[in-house]
Amino acid sequence: xxxxxxxxxxxxxxxxxxxxxxxxxxxxxxxxxxxxxxxxxxxxxxxxxxxxxxxxxxxxxxxxxxxxxxxxxxxxxxxxxxxxxxxxxxxxxxxxxxxxxxxxxxxxxxxxxxxxxxxxxxxxxxxxxxxxxxxxxxxxxxxxxxxxxxxxxxxxxxxxxxxxxxxxxxxxxxxxxxxxxxxxxxxxxxxxxxxxxxxxxxxxxxxxxxxxxxxxxxxxxxxxxxxxxxxxxxxxxxxxxxxxxxxxxxxxxxxxxxxxxxxxxxxxxxxxxxxxxxxxxxxxxxxxxxxxxxxxxxxxxxxxxxxxxxxxxxxxxxxxxxxxxxxxxxxxxxxxxxxxxxxxxxxxxxxxxxxxxxxxxxxxxxxxxxxxxxxxxxxxxxxxxxxxxxxxxxxxxxxxxxxxxxxxxxxxxxxxxxxxxxxxxxxxxxxxxxxxxxxxxxxxxxxxxxxxxxxxxxxxxxxx
Amino acid sequence: xxxxxxxxxxxxxxxxxxxxxxxxxxxxxxxxxxxxxxxxxxxxxxxxxxxxxxxxxxxxxxxxxxxxxxxxxxxxxxxxxxxxxxxxxxxxxxxxxxxxxxxxxxxxxxxxxxxxxxxxxxxxxxxxxxxxxxxxxxxxxxxxxxxxxxxxxxxxxxxxxxxxxxxxxxxxxxxxxxxxxxxxxxxxxxxxxxxxxxxxxxxxxxxxxxxxxxxxxxxxxxxxxxxxxxxxxxxxxxxxxxxxxxxxxxxxxxxxxxxxxxxxxxxxxxxxxxxxxxxxxxxxxxxxxxxxxxxxxxxxxxxxxxxxxxxxxxxxxxxxxxxxxxxxxxxxxxxxxxxxxxxxxxxxxxxxxxxxxxxxxxxxxxxxxxxxxxxxxxxxxxxxxxxxxxxxxxxxxxxxxxxxxxxxxxxxxxxxxxxxxxxxxxxxxxxxxxxxxxxxxxxxxxxxxxxxxxxxxxxxxxxx
Numbered sequence: 043x044x045x046x047x048x049x050x051x052x053x054x055x056x057x058x059x060x061x062x063x064x065x066x067x068x069x070x071x072x073x074x075x076x077x078x079x080x081x082x083x084x085x086x087x088x089x090x091x092x093x094x095x096x097x098x099x100x101x102x103x104x105x106x107x108x109x110x111x112x113x114x115x116x117x118x119x120x121x122x123x124x125x126x127x128x129x130x131x132x133x134x135x136x137x138x139x140x141x142x143x144x145x146x147x148x149x150x151x152x153x154x155x156x157x158x159x160x161x162x163x164x165x166x167x168x169x170x171x172x173x174x175x176x177x178x179x180x181x182x183x184x185x186x187x188x189x190x191x192x193x194x195x196x197x198x199x200x201x202x203x204x205x206x207x208x209x210x211x212x213x214x215x216x217x218x219x220x221x222x223x224x225x226x227x228x229x230x231x232x233x234x235x236x237x238x239x240x241x242x243x244x245x246x247x248x249x250x251x252x253x254x255x256x257x258x259x260x261x262x263x264x265x266x267x268x269x270x271x272x273x274x275x276x277x278x279x280x281x282x283x284x285x286x287x288x289x290x291x292x293x294x295x296x297x298x299x300x301x302x303x304x305x306x307x308x309x310x311x312x313x314x315x316x317x318x319x320x321x322x323x324x325x326x327x328x329x330x331x332x333x334x335x336x337x338x339x340x341x342x343x344x345x346x347x348x349x350x351x352x353x354x355x356x357x358x359x360x361x362x363x364x365x366x367x368x369x370x371x372x373x374x375x376x377x378x379x380x381x382x383x384x385x386x387x388x389x390x391x392x393x394x395x396x397x398x399x400x401x402x403x404x405x406x407x408x409x410x411x412x413x414x415x416x417x418x419x420x421x422x423x424x425x426x427x428x429x430x431x432x433x434x435x436x437x438x439x440x441x442x443x444x445x446x447x448x449x450x451x452x453x454x455x456x457x458x459x460x461x462x463x464x465x466x467x468x469x470x471x472x473x474x475x476x477x478x479x480x481x482x483x484x485x486x487x488x489x490x491x492x493x494x495x496x497x498x499x500x501x502x503x504x505x506x
Numbered sequence: 507x508x509x510x511x512x513x514x515x516x517x518x519x520x521x522x523x524x525x526x527x528x529x530x531x532x533x534x535x536x537x538x539x540x541x542x543x544x545x546x547x548x549x550x551x552x553x554x555x556x557x558x559x560x561x562x563x564x565x566x567x568x569x570x571x572x573x574x575x576x577x578x579x580x581x582x583x584x585x586x587x588x589x590x591x592x593x594x595x596x597x598x599x600x601x602x603x604x605x606x607x608x609x610x611x612x613x614x615x616x617x618x619x620x621x622x623x624x625x626x627x628x629x630x631x632x633x634x635x636x637x638x639x640x641x642x643x644x645x646x647x648x649x650x651x652x653x654x655x656x657x658x659x660x661x662x663x664x665x666x667x668x669x670x671x672x673x674x675x676x677x678x679x680x681x682x683x684x685x686x687x688x689x690x691x692x693x694x695x696x697x698x699x700x701x702x703x704x705x706x707x708x709x710x711x712x713x714x715x716x717x718x719x720x721x722x723x724x725x726x727x728x729x730x731x732x733x734x735x736x737x738x739x740x741x742x743x744x745x746x747x748x749x750x751x752x753x754x755x756x757x758x759x760x761x762x763x764x765x766x767x768x769x770x771x772x773x774x775x776x777x778x779x780x781x782x783x784x785x786x787x788x789x790x791x792x793x794x795x796x797x798x799x800x801x802x803x804x805x806x807x808x809x810x811x812x813x814x815x816x817x818x819x820x821x822x823x824x825x826x827x828x829x830x831x832x833x834x835x836x837x838x839x840x841x842x843x844x845x846x847x848x849x850x851x852x853x854x855x856x857x858x859x860x861x862x863x864x865x866x867x868x869x870x871x872x873x874x875x876x877x878x879x880x881x882x883x884x885x886x887x888x889x890x891x892x893x894x895x896x897x898x899x900x901x902x903x904x905x906x907x908x909x910x911x912x913x914x915x916x917x918x919x920x921x922x923x924x925x926x927x928x929x930x931x932x933x934x935x936x937x938x939x940x941x942x943x944x945x946x947x948x949x950x951x952x953x954x955x956x957x958x959x960x961x962x963x964x965x966x967x968x969x970x
Contacts (some may be wrong), residue, residue, distance in 0.1 A: 084773050143854040143886060144744070165745070189688050195749075198688065201665060217939050222661065222851040222886035224922040227930070228703055228939040229965055232696035254744035273606045280608070280718035281629070282793035284750055306675035322676045324879045328802070329793040336791070387686040390607040414961055422607060422686035458688040468692070473691040477680050481953075482693045488952035489945075500692055504650075 043081045043126070046102050051124075053094045058132070059086040067125075070120050072113045072174075074366045080107065080121035087132045089215055089246040093265040096244070097213030098125050101127065104498045107238040108377060109242025110182030111153065113174040115385075118186065118239045127499065130181050130506035136160045142253040147220050150181025150245045157250065166252040169196035173369070176493050187237030193419040195453050196253065198459070199236065204251050207230045209338060211490040216491060233292065233437030234485070240496040242489045256286070258324035261361045264314030264349040269394035272318045275348045276420055277392075279322060282339035285502070286332065289323040291368050292419035294397065297427075300414050301373045302340035308367045311353045320349075320419070321368050336489055361378030368416065378412060378429035382438060384445050388420040396448060397424070403444050404428065409440075423458040446472050462500045470501070507545050507590070510566050514548055514590075517558045522549040522596070527769065530590075531755040536577045536586050536638075544571065544585035550623055551596045551711040553671060560708070561677030563590065569961045572704040574646030575617065577638040579849075580927025582703045582963050591962065594645050600624045602712070608716040609668060614638065614645025614709045621714065633660035637833070641787045651701030653923030658884040659752040659789065662923070665825050666715050674709035675954035685713050698949070703925050704960040707951045720750070720789035724800035725825045728813040729780035732812045733858035736782045739812045740854075740884055743786060746803035750796065753787040756834050756883035758861065761891075764878050766836045772831045775817045783811075783830050784883070811857075834879065838927065842876060842893035846902060848909050851886040851917030860912060861888070867908050868892065887922040910936050927965045934964070 051132040060083040068078040086092035099106055107121040111350075123128045130151030138147040140165040148157055155175040159228035172190050173179060181190075184206065188199040196202070218232045235243050266272040272292060276332070279287045298319045302310035312319065315373040325419045326332025336354075343349045355361035375381050388396055397415050404411050407447040408430040417424035426445060430437050445457045457466050470479065482501055486493070517524050524547040532542040550556035563570055565834035571585040573593040586593045594615030602611040605628040612621055618632075619639040626630040635640060636654050646652075648670065652663040660666070682696045699707050730736045736756060743751045762783045766774035776783065790796025800818075807813045812948065819825035839845050850861055861879050868875050874892040881888035890909060893903050910920045914936040921930050921937070945964055950957070 092743070129908065140853060140855060142741065145853070156843070165741075173669045187690050188696070192685055197661075197665065200599075206546065210945075212842055214558055214941050214944075216945050217805070218942055219917065219937055221853045222919060222922065224851045224882070224885040225653050225656055225919040225937070226653070226925045227921045228934050228942070229702050229706075229924055230697065231942055231945055233694065236694070242693075254741075254749065256748055258748075260546055262703070276628075277606065277718075279661045282791055284720055284789070285718065285720075286748055295798060297515060325748070327746055328799055329858060331602070331799045333793045340965070387688045389604060389609070389685045391604060421688040423688045453685055454685070455686060455689040455691045457691045458686065459690055461690045467601070470692050470748055473689070475681055475952050477678050478682055478692070478695055480678075480696055481674075481680050484952050485949075488948050500516060 043104070045315050046098060046104055047082055049097055049098045053092050054086050055086060058087070060099060069112060071117060071494060073115055078127065079123050080127035081123050083127045083129050084130050085129050089209065092128065092209050092246060093213045093246065095128065095217050096209050099494060100212045100427070100492070103492050104492065105494050107496055108185070108244050110179035110185065111174065111177040112180040114182065114186060114463060115460045116465040118461055118463030118496070120464060123388070130179060132426060135500065137289065139164050140221070141166060142223060145251045146252055147247065148180055148250060149178060149218070149247050150184070150421045152180050154178050154180060154183055157216070159204065159296055161252045165255060167255045168202070168250060168336055169253050171200055179353055180248055180250070184247050184248060185238070185240045186461045189421070190401050191289045191418060192291060193289065193418060195286070197374050203236055203248055206235060206335055207247040207250035208235045208245050210243050211494045213494065216243065219249050223251070224318070228282055234489070237461070239463060239500050241486060241500050242495065244426065244495070257326060258325070258326040258329040258332045259361065261323045261355040261364060262335060262340055263311055263319060263321050263322070265312050265351040265363045266318040266320060266348065268317060271348045272320065272419070273390060275320060275343055277346060278343055279339055282342065283324050283335065286326050287322065288325045289321070290418070290420040291321040293319040293321070293368065294415040294416055297414040297416045298367070301367050301370050305373050305377055306437050307373045311364060312351045315351055321364055357406070374414070374427045378414070378427050380429060380433035381427045382430070383440050384426040384428070386426065386445065386449055386454055386456060386461045387458035387459050388424070388449060388452045390419065392452045393424060396452060399448065400444060407440065407444065413415055429469065442469065450474065464499060467500065467502050507568070510544055510562060510568055513562045514559055518548060518550050518555050522551070524549070532533045533576060536582060542585065542591065543587050544589055544591035545587050547573070547593055550594050553673065556592065556653050556708065556710060557677045557679050558760050559592065560673050562677065562945060563958060564676045564956070566957050569958050571960055572649070574615065574643035574649070574670070574706050575638065575641040577642040578646065578650060578925065578927065580925045580929040582925055584928060586918070588905045590745050594643060597710065602627050604685070605630060607685060610714045610716055611711065612644055612714060613642060613711050614648070616644050618642050618644060618647055625716045628744035631719045631775065632666070632714060634663055634666055644712055644714070648700050648709050648712060649702070649704045650925045653756065653885070653887070655882060656752045657882060659750070660717065667696060667700055667712055668711055668715050669713035670699060671711040671920070672699045672709050674707050675956065680707065683711065683713050698953070701925070703927060704722070705950060705964050705965050706959065708959070718791070720791060722790040722793040723787060723825065724790070724797060725785070725787045725819040725851050726804055726826060727775055727783060727785050727817050727828045727913055728807070729776050729956035730784060730812065730833060731814050731817040732781060735812045736784065737854060739807055742807055743803055746806065747788050747799060748787045749884070750790050751786065752789045753785070753918045754882070754884035755882055757783040757785070757786040757832065758879040759882045761878040762831070764841055765831050769837050769841055771834060771837045773895060775828060776815045780814055785828055788941040794953055803922045810864030827843055838878070839890045840880070842891050845892060846894070846905050848892065849922050849924045850889040850890065850909065850918055850920060851912060852888070852913060853917045854883065854886055855915045857888060860916060863912065863917065864908060871904065885922070906933065913937065928963060931964065933965050
């Protein structure tokens with residue numbers, strides 16, 4: 043690698059090629075906190091520098107891993123000592139904001155939060171939001187097609203990207219910096235790079251779509267008497283709120299009870315006897331008309347028996363209080379240690395039976411085990427938290443098997459929003475057909491014939 | 507082709523292989539009305555029949571053109587005598603509707619209208635709508651990434667597709683029938699087939715996203731004193747209507763005046779002296795709160811001077827009357843014969859200068875020529891109608907040159923929503939970089955190495 047690093051140093055400058063302790067002082071991963079093991083970390087300052095770096099890496103058949111904010115959960119940014127990490131940390135500029143077209147042009151290393159702020163500065167909003175907003179980067183959000191809690195209303199990261207620029211494995215620059223909502227001039231190449239976790243190209247810049255602001259936020263926590271009422275409520279809110287419903291976060295009783303009554307971490311805003319709870323939120327413009335509409339929708343849901351109890355947030359601090367229950371990951375980690383966390387999706391009507399069956403199977407195999415469930419129900423996305431009292435890899439694999447296997451029959455997904463990385467690579471076949479996986483390999487081979495980009499992530503090495 | 511047709515007949519049955527007059531009796535194209543020139547038309551009844559047909563075509567290196575509703579405008583379904591047309595007309599089933607998950611599973615040959623009706627039957631709506639709804643098919647909508655008038659709110663066809671199934675050139679079936687809003691398990695393969703105009707695969711089935719109904723429709727036609735006010739109005743409505751703005755159809759004075767005062771086809775609802783007119787529409791659920799919000803937004807726009815005059819539709823027939831001006835293509839054809847129609851997109855702030863410069867250039871080169879402009883302004887999409895008094899191909903090319911060339915510098919697109927087909931193939935390089943076009947060829951070669959699917963469409967044959 044030394045000769046190569048000399049060439050790369052000539053491109054980016056010595057201060058932008060990190061080796062030795064400068065590498066190991068960095069974490070590989072938010073989750074494990076383990077030190078970065080890459081052979082070196084290169085920090086290009088521009089697309090053309092990165093392209094030049096990739097040209098020499100391509101010539102030397104040097105594998106490369108891209109680093110954004112390293113907040114992913116699937117070990118998608120892990121690097122081996124024979125790999126080079128490319129960090130986009132110097133490419134953080136917000137290059138342009140067009141408030142009329144409602145677009146923003148940004149370099150891939152910019153933190154999500156800086157984009158949100160730049161949008162707000164011109165009276166607009168960027169729709170994607172995540173807990174990691176301060177450290178995750180736009181490039182990482184694109185590479186993993188980040189989701190979050192507003193997907194019902196605004197879609198995932200894919201829907202926020204109008205255009206992008208990527209450097210391919212051979213160093214060629216594909217610049218698809220479209221700025222329009224409508225552009226059907228040829229194949230929509232940007233789609234290749236969104237959600238493919240850095241395996242097909244390195245995203246360097248993007249044009250993002252902005253949205254009008256929705257200053258009026260209405261939030262409620264309600265109790266539902268049955269799963270049927272839960273889905274009935276989702277339909278009712280969709281119809282009543284005219285498309286402004288932005289979050290519909292369901293909590294199974296187990297989840298709600300654990301984080302309120304049992305842990306003592308939150309005073310239960312509603313008594314914890316209902317089988318389901320939902321935290322839902324609607325985003326509107328005018329407080330008066332939107333507030334009236336929201337209250338009316340809530341009232342009708344009560345009248346129709348879709349909900350048995352409700353609390354409507356009357357202030358921002360009440361709203362934060364309701365969200366703090368749903369977002370209390372710390373509480374889950376404390377109570378369910380060692381925690382096995384799962385992110386799956388499946389058609390909504392199948393969820394109740396899926397969760398119940400999984401609970402039974404888990405209780406059978408692991409009598410000491412415990413499981414609680416919440417999810418972005420409107421998106422088909424469940425987050426399941428399990429402990430079986432051990433972090434032993436074999437136990438973990440056994441639990442994964444219980445969680446993932448039933449999804450195949452239901453047309454579900456082993457990864458709703460976290461991606462595949464290394465972590466779920468071996469389960470990809472449960473959610474995708476052999477023909478799909480073959481086509482993924484075809485694409486990988488076409489764009490990166492030497493397999494240099496984020497090697498072995500998403501797709502397990504193919505036999506033969 | 508005869509030996510091949512024998513094999514194909516064994517797969518689909520004699521009644522589903524059309525030749526001779528049964529082929530020429532069909533139109534190749536909605537636009538020209540010319541007879542279909544394909545060597546034969548094959549009508550598979552299922553995905554597996556189509557897969558078997560493609561396997562024999564692949565073995566025989568037989569080029570294939572897919573036929574949906576034949577309502578495209580770019581000659582994307584034209585077939586030569588040495589090509590086989592595959593019509594999806596027997597695959598029209600709506601296979602499943604899941605009102606809880608708000609999804610619908612359909613075969614690709616189903617007309618758009620049948621999907622809209624099936625969605626309505628369960629109290630939901632399908633967001634895409636086009637004039638050709640009765641004859642265009644879902645497969646065609648997907649292959650061309652159809653747009654329409656509600657793109658600001660719901661996005662294009664791409665955003666309506668959760669999953670799809672496609673048959674590749676070699677007859678393999680890629681079934682990506684995802685039904686969830688969130689699914690990050692591996693590459694999002696469906697994106698390859700959306701908007702690639704049948705060149706990478708034949709779409710056979712799809713899972714579509716449905717939306718809650720928006721029964722309250724508020725529509726207004728307004729006059730704008732300047733382009734700055736026009737874009738100011740777009741921003742104002744975005745902010746005031748909390749995301750329910752669904753259409754923002756701008757008409758330049760030339761367009762409005764031609765279709766009202768001059769043609770006498772429509773009584774002008776507003777006097778035709780303003781430089782710009784906008785027909786905008788908002789879709790809500792509750793008539794009372796939505797109606798109040800809409801009226802208030804209109805009132806503020808008047809107060810702020812963003813609009814100089816307005817008419818609010820008070821009934822469905824008034825609404826239809828307003829739309830009939832904007833949608834009067836017949837009026838354009840009569841007044842601007844022979845009509846050269848263009849569908850381009852560009853960043854909104856550039857539009858005014860682009861149109862003015864184009865008008866000047868046209869007046870210079872064609873003193874007898876005439877041009878009027880309207881567009882889905884919020885999407886960056888302009889439809890420009892031009893006549894220069896002749897349909898001579900050289901004249902047409904000269905006008906195309908005037909319309910398309912300036913787009914390159916502005917980051918605009920030679921095709922906002924109609925696609926490329928054969929029609930705009932030679933202008934693709936104005937909107938896409940050489941590296942992008944190289945990558946399109948790479949994809950084409952990877953998925954269809956013998957170039958059998960919709961040959962020579964979108965991408966001109968590559969040299970060397």
